[in-house]
Amino acid sequence: EYKKREALKRKWGLEYRIKKWKLLPEIRKKFVQLDLDEESSNFVENSMNRPYSATWCWIRGMLTKLVSRYEADGILNMSRMHVLSTDHWKQILRLPIDHERKGTSVLDVGAGDGFVTTACAPLFQNVTATESSPALCWRLWWRGFQTVRTGDLKTSGLCNKSHDIVACFNVLDRVDYPTALLKDLKSCTKDDGRIVLAVVFPFCPAVMMANGSRAPKEKLPIPGCCDGSTDHSWEDCMNALVKKVLWPLGFEIDAIARVPYLSHGDNIRGLYTLDDAILVLRPNRETEIKTPLCLPCD
Numbered sequence: 674e675y676k677k678r679e680a681l682k683r684k685w686g687l688e689y690r691i692k693k694w695k696l697l698p699e700i701r702k703k704f705v706q707l708d709l710d711e712e713s714s715n716f717v718e719n720s721m722n723r724p725y726s727a728t729w730c731w732i733r734g735m736l737t738k739l740v741s742r743y744e745a746d747g748i749l750n751m752s753r754m755h756v757l758s759t760d761h762w763k764q765i766l767r768l769p770i771d772h773e774r775k776g777t778s779v780l781d782v783g784a785g786d787g788f789v790t791t792a793c794a795p796l797f798q799n800v801t802a803t804e805s806s807p808a809l810c811w812r813l814w815w816r817g818f819q820t821v822r823t824g825d826l827k828t829s830g831l832c833n834k835s836h837d838i839v840a841c842f843n844v845l846d847r848v849d850y851p852t853a854l855l856k857d858l859k860s861c862t863k864d865d866g867r868i869v870l871a872v873v874f875p876f877c878p879a880v881m882m883a884n885g886s887r888a889p890k891e892k893l894p895i896p897g898c899c900d901g902s903t904d905h906s907w908e909d910c911m912n913a914l915v916k917k918v919l920w921p922l923g924f925e926i927d928a929i930a931r932v933p934y935l936s937h938g939d940n941i942r943g944l945y946t947l948d949d950a951i952l953v954l955r956p957n958r959e960t961e962i963k964t965p966l967c968l969p970c971d
Contacts, residue, residue: 674711681718685933685946688933689931691907691908691931692908695908695909696911700915704929705928705930706930707761707764707931710761712758720935721944724937725938726939733749736749738883741883743785743881744807744809747806751937752785752812753788753937754788754937755792755934756843756871756934756951757789759792761792761932763796765951774798777796777797777798777837778835778836778838779793779801779837779839780803780838780839780840781801781803781840781841782841782854782861783804783843783847784804784842785804786809786812786813787812787818789842790816797837801818801821802820803820803831826854827860831861834862836861836862836863837866838867839861839866839868840870841869841870843873845893846876847879848880849880850891851878851891852922859956867953868924869951869953869954871949871950872949872952873934873947874907874911875896875898876893876895876896876897877898878892893918894913894917894918896910907950911950919952919954925954925957926952926954928951929953933946
C-alpha cells in the first residue's frame with residue numbers, strides 16, 4: 674500500500690513536503706507533516722478510473738457561456754474536489770483521540786458542492802456551509818448540510834463569533850476584497866475558536882464570471898501571477914502571506930501544512946492538481962491594524 678501511494682505521488686507530482694529552513698523562524702515549528710493517506714488516495718484512484726466524459730465536458734463548456742464555471746459545475750454535479758481527509762483534519766487541529774463532537778460547530782465558507790466539507794463533518798455536531806451559487810447551495814442541501822446562500826458574510830447573520838471552527842478553502846483568490854473576507858472570517862469565530870484557511874500557491878487571483886474571469890478589485894501582497902511572475906516557491910508565498918497579511922490583520926499561526934488541491938479528472942487528464950497551503954489561525958482581536966493591506970489589481 675505504501676509503494677502504491679508513493680507511485681501515485683510521483684505520477685501526479687503531489688507535494689506534501691517543504692523546505693522548513695526557508696520559512697520564517699516564527700512559523701517553522703508550526704509545520705505539520707501530512708501525507709497521501711487512504712482517503713486521499715481513494716479520491717485520486719476514483720478520478721483516474723471514472724473521469725468526466727467528453728460529452729459532459731462539452732455540455733459544461735456550453736453552460737459557461739451563460740453562467741460561471743462554478744454554477745455550471747453545480748448544475749452538472751461536476752465540482753468534486755479534495756483537499757484534506759478526515760484524518761488530516763484531526764492532525765492539523767491536533768484533536769485528542771477522545772475528541773468529543775457534542776456541542777461543537779464548524780462553518781465552511783464558500784463550500785462548493787460540499788464534497789470537501791464531508792471530510793470535516795464527522796468531527797463536529799453542527800455543520801453550516803455557505804455558497805453564493807444557487808446550484809451549489811442545492812448540492813449542499815442535498816448532502817444534508819445546513820446551508821446559507823450568501824456572497825457577503827456581513828449581511829448573512831453569521832458574523833456573531835459563534836463558531837468553533839471556520840473553514841475557508843481556496844476562496845481567498847476568488848473574491849474582489851480578500852482582506853474584508855479575512856476580517857469577516859474572524860468575526861464568525863469564537864474568541865477561543867480557530868480558522869482553517871486553504872490558499873493556492875503561487876497566488877493567482879481571479880473572479881470567475883460567465884465566459885471567463887477577471888482580475889479582483891484588490892490584490893494581496895503575495896507572490897504570484899499579479900506581479901507578473903510565477904517563479905516563487907511555496908515557502909516564499911507562505912512567508913509573504915503570514916508576514917504581510919495575516920499578522921497585520923491580527924491572526925496567530927497555530928499550524929501550517931502543504932497538501933495538493935485535487936480536482937476530479939476528465940477525458941483530457943485523469944486528475945487536476947494545484948499546490949495548496951493550509952493554515953490554522955487563531956484570532957487576536959487586539960493586534961489587528963486598521964490600515965488597508967490591499968492594492969488595486971491592474
